[in-house]
Amino acid sequence: MFLNEQYVDSLYAKDADLERVKTVLAERGMPDISVAEGYGRLLTMLVRLKGADSVLEIGALGGYSGICLARGMGEEGKLVSLELLQHYADVAKANMEAAGLGGKVEYLVGDAKASLARLAAEGRKFDFFFIDADKEGYPVYLDYAMELAKPGALIVGDNIFLRGRTIDDAKQGPAVRAVRSFNERIATDERLLSTVIPGYDGLAIAIVK
Numbered sequence: 073m074f075l076n077e078q079y080v081d082s083l084y085a086k087d088a089d090l091e092r093v094k095t096v097l098a099e100r101g102m103p104d105i106s107v108a109e110g111y112g113r114l115l116t117m118l119v120r121l122k123g124a125d126s127v128l129e130i131g132a133l134g135g136y137s138g139i140c141l142a143r144g145m146g147e148e149g150k151l152v153s154l155e156l157l158q159h160y161a162d163v164a165k166a167n168m169e170a171a172g173l174g175g176k177v178e179y180l181v182g183d184a185k186a187s188l189a190r191l192a193a194e195g196r197k198f199d200f201f202f203i204d205a206d207k208e209g210y211p212v213y214l215d216y217a218m219e220l221a222k223p224g225a226l227i228v229g230d231n232i233f234l235r236g237r238t239i240d241d242a243k244q245g246p247a248v249r250a251v252r253s254f255n256e257r258i259a260t261d262e263r264l265l266s267t268v269i270p271g272y273d274g275l276a277i278a279i280v281k
């Protein structure tokens with residue numbers, strides 16, 4: 073993390089619910105790959121600004137971003153969270169419950185692509201998407217987000233730099249190529265109004281026009 077990011081994080085008091093997530097992740101031997109603190113705060117703000125009451129998250133891990141997303145929703149807000157692993161979804165659910173947000177989230181466990189196909193077949197629509205699962209899947213997740221989007225929906229994608237691999241020409245693996253393609257589409261698709269924030273590991277934000 074850069075010094076300016078450390079400085080910004082140091083301005084904020086520690087958040088007990090989010091600290092609990094970090095502790096539980098460490099205790100369970102789960103990876104320390106939750107969304108960056110500053111982007112967690114931004115997710116809450118974007119959901120609030122959008123007035124989003126139907127939020128779809130792809131990649132739950134331990135519920136860190138789930139807490140941030142759910143905090144921005146109104147009374148009626150519902151978060152649908154897609155997670156490959158049952159035991160991760162169980163940890164995320166417990167952390168959401170400990171944060172008083174358990175009633176707002178539904179976990180769909182299994183490969184996100186299958187869950188997304190099911191949601192599409194059911195005609196479900198969402199007004200906010202947070203894409204943060206396997207990076208090879210990002211282009212497909214973007215396709216589904218656009219299919220499942222209400223007009224004016226927000227699509228947010230995390231880790232679009234892949235810790236520097238995205239901008240290193242020597243890196244040509246499948247995750248890198250998928251994220252480059254995702255980023256290029258975010259920037260050029262005429263159906264989107266977008267920007268990319270280059271702090272932390274990079275965050276793409278797009279509005280479906």
Ligand SMILES: C[S@@+](CC[C@H](N)C(=O)[O-])C[C@H]1O[C@@H](n2cnc3c(N)ncnc32)[C@H](O)[C@@H]1O
Nearest residue numbers: 106107131133136137155156183184204205206
């Ligand atoms: C970076 S972590 C998510 C972090 C979480 N959004 C947060 O910020 O708190 C990525 C998650 O995606 C899940 N995942 C990986 N491949 C997946 C797939 N094909 N379908 C659904 N989830 C997947 C992983 O198990 C992991 O929990």
Ligand SMILES: [Mg+2]
Nearest residue numbers: 107204230231
């Ligand atoms: Mg991430």
